[in-house]
Amino acid sequence: MDFDFTDDQEQLRDAVGKWVERSYSFERRRELVAQGGFSAQTWQELAELGLMALATSDEHGGMGMGPVEAMIVMEQLGQGLVMDALTQTWMVSQVLQNHAEPSVQQAHLPKLASGETRCVLAHQERSARYRHLACEAVAKPGAGSTWTVTGLKSVVPMAAHAHAFVFPAQMDGRLALFWVQADAPGVQVRPYAAQDGSSSGDVQCDQAPATLITVDGEAALDWCADFGVAMACAEAVGIMDRSVRMTAEYLNTRKQFGVVIASFQALRHRLADMKMQLELGRSMSFYATLKLGEAPRERRQAMARAKHQLSQSMRCVGQQAIQLHGGIGVTDEYMVGHCFKRLTQLELSWGDGLHHLGVVSDHMQDTAGVF
Numbered sequence: 111m112d113f114d115f116t117d118d119q120e121q122l123r124d125a126v127g128k129w130v131e132r133s134y135s136f137e138r139r140r141e142l143v144a145q146g147g148f149s150a151q152t153w154q155e156l157a158e159l160g161l162m163a164l165a166t167s168d169e170h171g172g173m174g175m176g177p178v179e180a181m182i183v184m185e186q187l188g189q190g191l192v193m194d195a196l197t198q199t200w201m202v203s204q205v206l207q208n209h210a211e212p213s214v215q216q217a218h219l220p221k222l223a224s225g226e227t228r229c230v231l232a233h234q235e236r237s238a239r240y241r242h243l244a245c246e247a248v249a250k251p252g253a254g255s256t257w258t259v260t261g262l263k264s265v266v267p268m269a270a271h272a273h274a275f276v277f278p279a280q281m282d283g284r285l286a287l288f289w290v291q292a293d294a295p296g297v298q299v300r301p302y303a304a305q306d307g308s309s310s311g312d313v314q315c316d317q318a319p320a321t322l323i324t325v326d327g328e329a330a331l332d333w334c335a336d337f338g339v340a341m342a343c344a345e346a347v348g349i350m351d352r353s354v355r356m357t358a359e360y361l362n363t364r365k366q367f368g369v370v371i372a373s374f375q376a377l378r379h380r381l382a383d384m385k386m387q388l389e390l391g392r393s394m395s396f397y398a399t400l401k402l403g404e405a406p407r408e409r410r411q412a413m414a415r416a417k418h419q420l421s422q423s424m425r426c427v428g429q430q431a432i433q434l435h436g437g438i439g440v441t442d443e444y445m446v447g448h449c450f451k452r453l454t455q456l457e458l459s460w461g462d463g464l465h466h467l468g469v470v471s472d473h474m475q476d477t478a479g480v481f
Contacts, residue, residue, distance in 0.1 A: 113396065115182070123182050129159060130190035136445045139191055143307035148271045153194055157225025165200035167207055170219035177337075181344040181399040188348020191445070191452055193308040195267040197341040198230040201334050202276055205231075205287065208333075209324035214289065218274075229289075231334060232263035232275040232313045240461040242335045243328055249279035249286060249320065257281075258296070258317040259288050269311030270301035277313075277320060278327050285327035288320035295319065306452040332406055338460045339413040340402055343395040343420045346456045350388045350423065353431040353449045357381060360435055377434060384430050391423035407473070414461075414469035421463025424453040 115123070133155060142149050156162060161183060166172025180200055187196065203222050206215050221227035238244035247261020259279045266275070277290045290297060296318035301311035324330055358381060361372035371377055394416040401412035428450035432439040439446050457463065 115178075119179060119182055122179055123186060125159060126161070126183050126186040127189065129155070130186055130192065134190040134192055136191075136448075139193070139307075139448075140442075142193065143303075146270075146301075147193055147303055147307050147309035148268060149194075150271075152192075153225060153228065156194060156196060161196060162199050162225040163223035166203045166219055166223040170207075170215065170223060172203070172219070172223040177340065177399045177402045180341060181395065184341050184344035185348040185351075185395075188345035189352045191306075191349065191352075191448055193306070195230055195308075197338065197345075198267055199225075199228070200341075201231055201337055202229045204337070205276060205323065205330050205334065209287070209326060209330050214321060214323060218289065227274065228268065228272045229274040229276060230267050230269070230272045232266040232269070232290075233278050233331060233334070234263060234265050236262070236264050240465045242331050242460070243285060245278050245280055245285055247277065247279040247315070249281040249288060250317075252319060257288060257320045257322055259290060259315045259320045260296075260317055261315055263313045263315075265304075265310050266313050268309050269299050269313055270309060275313055276323065277315065278331060279320075281322075281325065284325055285331070286325045287323040287327045287330055289323055290315060290318055290320045305455050306448065329406070332410070335460055336409050336413045337402060339417050340395070340398040342456045342459050343391070343398050343416050346420050346424050346453060347388070347392050347395045349449050349453055349456075350384075350391060350427040353427050353446060353453075354381070354384050354388050356446050356449075357384065357431045357434050380430055380434060384427050387423040387426045391420050391427075394419040411470065411473055414466040417461060417466040418463050418470065421457045421466070424457050425463075428453040 134152070142152070160173055163172040164175045164179060164183065168174045184197065199222055203219060206219055218227060218229070222229060233242060235244060235246060247259060249257050249259045252258045259277055261279055263277065272292055274292055275290045277288045278285055279288060292299065296316040298314040299311050301309060304310040361377055361381060362370055364371050398413055398416035401409055404412065431446050432450055435446055438444050441447065
C-alpha cells in the first residue's frame with residue numbers, strides 16, 4: 111500500500127506549514143487567547159489560503175478535496191496550536207452537500223467556502239456525555255414551511271463568533287438537523303473560554319426560527335462524529351510532533367553537572383517512548399482518515415480504535431513532555447504546557463479513550479476476527 115502523498119498534497123502541506131510558521135507564532139496565539147480565543151483576521155487569512163473551501167464541491171466554489179487533504183491541514187495547524195474551528199466548516203459543508211435541499215446548499219455553501227459565513231455544529235447537551243445522538247431539543251412547525259427550535263446546547267465551538275448553527279432537534283419522533291441564524295429571535299449565546307484558551311459557549315434557543323436541513327439527522331450526526339474523531343486524531347499528531355521536537359531540543363540544550371541532560375540514559379529512554387507513541391498515533395490517524403469512506407459500522411469501529419490509541423498516545427506524550435521540561439513546562443510563557451492542555455481537550459472530544467474502548471468491545475465478535 112502506498113502511503114506517499116501526491117505532489118498536490120505535499121504543496122498543500124508546505125503552504126499551511128509556512129503560514130503557521132510565518133503568521134501564527136506562539137506569541138500571537140497568547141495574544142488571541144487574551145482577546146477571547148478568536149480572531150476574525152486569522153479566520154480571513156485561512157480563507158485566503160483556500161482552506162475554508164477544502165471540503166466544498168467545485169459546484170459551490172470549493173476545492174472538492176477529501177479526507178486525506180483535511181488530515182494534512184489539521185496536522186500542520188496542530189503544529190502551531192491554531193485555535194480556529196476549521197473542522198466545523200468542513201463538517202457543516204459536507205452535511206449540507208450530502209443532506210440538504212439544493213436551495214439550502216446554494217444559499218449557504220458558497221459563503222462557507224469563502225469564509226464569509228462561520229457556521230458550527232451545536233449538538234452537545236448536558237446530559238448526553240459522549241452520546242452524540244442524545245437530544246432533548248425539540249422542533250415545531252412555524253408559519254408556512256418554516257420551523258422553530260427550542261433547546262440548550264453546550265460547549266459549542268466558537269459560539270459567540272459564529273453566524274449560524276447546525277442545530278439537532280427532535281421532530282415528530284425523528285432527529286432532524288436545522289440551520290439557525292445566530293442573530294435570530296430567541297437565540298442566546300453565553301460564551302466562555304475552553305481549557306486551551308479557545309472560544310466556546312452555550313447556545314440557548316427559545317422558539318428560534320430555523321430552516322430544515324434534513325430529517326435524517328442520525329446518519330448525518332454519525333458521520334459528523336466520525337469525521338470529528340478523525341480530525342481530532344490528525345490535529346493531535348501535529349501537536350505531539352511539536353511536543354516531541356521541543357522536548358528533544360530542550361534535552362539537548364539544558365545542562366546539569368556540566369553536561370546536557372540528553373546524555374542521561376533514563377531521559378533518552380523516556381524520549382524514545384514519546385517518539386514511539388507519536389508514531390503509533392500517526393499510523394492510527396492515517397487508518398482513521400482512510401476509513402472515513404467505509405460503511406457506517408466499519409467506519410465507527412475504525413474511529414473507535416484510532417481514538418483509543420490516540421488517547422493513550424496524547425496522555426503519554428503530553429505528560430512526559432511536561433515532566434522532562436521540569437518547572438518551565440508548566441509556565442504560561444512556554445508552549446509545551448499549552449500543547450498538553452490542547453491534547454487533554456482533544457482526548458475528551460468526541461469521546462475519551464475509555465468510551466471508545468467500550469465501542470470496540472461492544473462490536474467485537476466471538477472470534478475477534480482471528481478465524
